Amino acid sequence: MSNAHPRPTGRRHPGKIARAGRAPKPVSPRTYAAEPGGRPVLVCAGDSITHGMISANWVRGVAQAAAPTMDTVNAGVSGNLAWNLLSRLDEVIACRPAIVTVLIGTNDALAQISDRWSARYRRTQRLPQRPTAEWYEENLRRIVDRLKYETTARIALMSLPPLSDGVDGRWNDLITPYNAIIHDVAARAGVPVLPVHERIAGLIADEPASLVEPWDGTQKLMGAATVRRLLLRRSWDTIARKHGFATTTDGVHLNEHAAAQIAVLVERFVNNAGENGYTTR
Template identity: 40%
Template structure:
């Protein structure tokens, strides 16, 4: 009997590890749908629709949290576009700057969205260095493509808007708005829209508290137990973020709506 119990426990542990490994792969390692390497290679000529490149980090990649790029891809309103997902988990402005030619310029895009900086905030990158990196990104896209460009402000970290990290983040968002104005590109007020939603509830949300374990738990609930990203967020006592960084379905819908409205406003030769 004792041996049977040991075998049973070992089987349970093996199943749990396999399930956790599957969730981890789907959330952290799985390639984004329609990445630049597949969509923008020289041989990829069958799809002649104008290309929209969504460039950024994990919030753009959409494998941990809502896939707002995928939502736009399946939106009948935008079936005239090809959406390329150039989001890479963990990327900073310095990382994106290094891959602009391969992941944006090579696509010859008609439009580019940039949502980048959350990891710079988390890493404590000095504001002046963030400003320099972001300006270089925008200028390089402007000079090497004919794309219309939209810079998005960064979502809150955690849902306590008065937490110290969100006071810090406000400085980075001021830089984003400044650079959009200086370079003549469009500014999409993502942070402002999310803040409006969060302030509708009198009590502040939980303060920022991200961990890899928490992110893996969120991925496990979604990929193994079939919970929507909104359900995962609610289970954690939050609304727009599933793990204090990445987007719930509701949070992703805000990004998709802002982007959709922007794309619809572009001149017809950019659609």
């Protein structure tokens, strides 16, 4: 497969046309591949935390910052596990990206909460097997391998954000093995890990413990957060405070304050600033 980037055609994708008072928005992989803009492309791949529909949209901020020199594609899909991202990776590769960021694994970890969570993911995401840490590692390695050998992109993985504003305890124990896998896969592939977990954990450490409510491990707050966002037009930060969290709206999805940390890390990587400082432990 040829990995050369398409030559500029002078056309811009309709979603990228500058309108007075409006910043450019990221488009989906299929939309961009159907009519490429002819400039270097950043693809942000992941799940709902990247998709930005039921979580604060950090990709939009990155797109605005990158707009003068680069197009941005949002390849996040809510609910996806690593296997789902691997299954649709052709869409990412078809964009002929210059840079790819990968933030995937929160749903793989959540599937370990209970048999009910696992069964729900198998049904809704049409998984061929029960999610396990070993399967996650296999799928993540295949994602990175394909990106390395089928694109010319600079690649960065990202560590998973904390659950339930937890930097220790049950939810940290659930996330920790998956972050260890991310670091191991990155080290073997020679790609950096953007320290999302560490940056958001820093925000949590700054919050008084009395203001943070523990998450009960259910999805009940997810529906409430969506209603408050879509119907009541509340900000994600306001919803987080209403539910007793500092960085998440419902124990899983990020508020604006936390999402901004991801945007900063990605912008630095895109601009090469501090790239070698990110760990590949």
